[in-house]
Amino acid sequence: MSVKLILTLTLAKLQKLIKADEIYKQYDEKLKDARISAQTVIGQSEKEAKEVVAQEIGQARKDAANLIEKTNKELEAQKSLALEKLETQVDELIQLIKEKLLGKEAVL
Amino acid sequence: MDLLNQTLNSFSTQISALEVSLNTDIFETNVINITLLVGGLFYLLSGALSESLSERQQKILGAIQESEERLQEAEKRLTESETQLTQAQMVIDSIKSDAEKTASQVKSSILTDGKAEIERLTSTAKSQINTIEARVRKQISDYVVTLALKRITMQLEGKLNSKLQQQIIDRNISKLAE
Numbered sequence: 691m692s693v694k695l696i697l698t699l700t701l702a703k704l705q706k707l708i709k710a711d712e713i714y715k716q717y718d719e720k721l722k723d724a725r726i727s728a729q730t731v732i733g734q735s736e737k738e739a740k741e742v743v744a745q746e747i748g749q750a751r752k753d754a755a756n757l758i759e760k761t762n763k764e765l766e767a768q769k770s771l772a773l774e775k776l777e778t779q780v781d782e783l784i785q786l787i788k789e790k791l792l793g794k795e796a797v798l
Numbered sequence: 799m800d801l802l803n804q805t806l807n808s809f810s811t812q813i814s815a816l817e818v819s820l821n822t823d824i825f826e827t828n829v830i831n832i833t834l835l836v837g838g839l840f841y842l843l844s845g846a847l848s849e850s851l852s853e854r855q856q857k858i859l860g861a862i863q864e865s866e867e868r869l870q871e872a873e874k875r876l877t878e879s880e881t882q883l884t885q886a887q888m889v890i891d892s893i894k895s896d897a898e899k900t901a902s903q904v905k906s907s908i909l910t911d912g913k914a915e916i917e918r919l920t921s922t923a924k925s926q927i928n929t930i931e932a933r934v935r936k937q938i939s940d941y942v943v944t945l946a947l948k949r950i951t952m953q954l955e956g957k958l959n960s961k962l963q964q965q966i967i968d969r970n971i972s973k974l975a976e
Contacts, residue, residue, distance in 0.1 A: 695862055703871075709876055713882075736901070754919050780949065
């Protein structure tokens with residue numbers, strides 16, 4: 691009688707422990723899935739942001755290089771024009787230098 | 799093998815030769831002695847037997863109690879597991895919320911760094927343009943000065959006699975005096 695009771699109690703205990711273990715496994719599995727999902731969300735967000743930034747930095751580099759090239763060309767063109775224009779104005783400058791050097795009377 | 803068969807046959811013959819019957823002679827069968835022996839044994843062993851049975855009873859009761867306690871522990875653990883599972887959704891929501899917050903922070907941080915990098919690139923480009931502008935200005939200035947000096951030198955060549963040289967010196971000395 692007592693052995694049967696002990697066996698019954700032990701069996702009930704084992705059933706409850708098995709059920710508890712199953713429930714714990716379910717809980718653990720759910721948390722594991724949630725953590726994996728969380729990591730995926732963070733990773734995806736990081737990847738998207740890096741892609742956007744890489745694209746924008748690439749575009750900015752391209753724009754900067756284009757702007758420098760354009761400015762260089764414009765300045766070279768302006769330099770050529772300026773030198774042509776100054777060629778005619780150099781005589782006035784020469785006159786001024788001579789006046790400074792020799793005095794107005796001597797130059798005249 | 800034959801020897802074994804012979805031995806068995808001999809033993810079987812001896813058994814069948816025995817006569818079994820009930821002996822009713824009290825003195826011959828020692829009933830009184832046996833009764834006294836059994837009584838003495840019962841008297842001597844009853845205490846020890848009782849003690850042994852009591853110990854056994856205690857052990858069984860202890861085992862039952864232990865089993866009940868373990869069952870209670872198992873029930874408690876099951877209840878805890880069930881509660882934990884019920885609260886799992888809350889924990890999962892919390893993990894999800896934290897992940898979204900972290901993802902937003904990571905994204906914001908990367909975008910801020912990217913913005914700073916773009917600003918740095920823009921600043922470097924502006925600086926390069928300023929350098930190019932300054933270089934071109936200097937080139938123009940140098941060219942004009944060189945050209946002017948070249949022409950002056952050509953114009954003054956042969957004209958810079960001692961009188962003119964003296965005139966320049968006097969003029970510059972008078973400028974110093976001023």
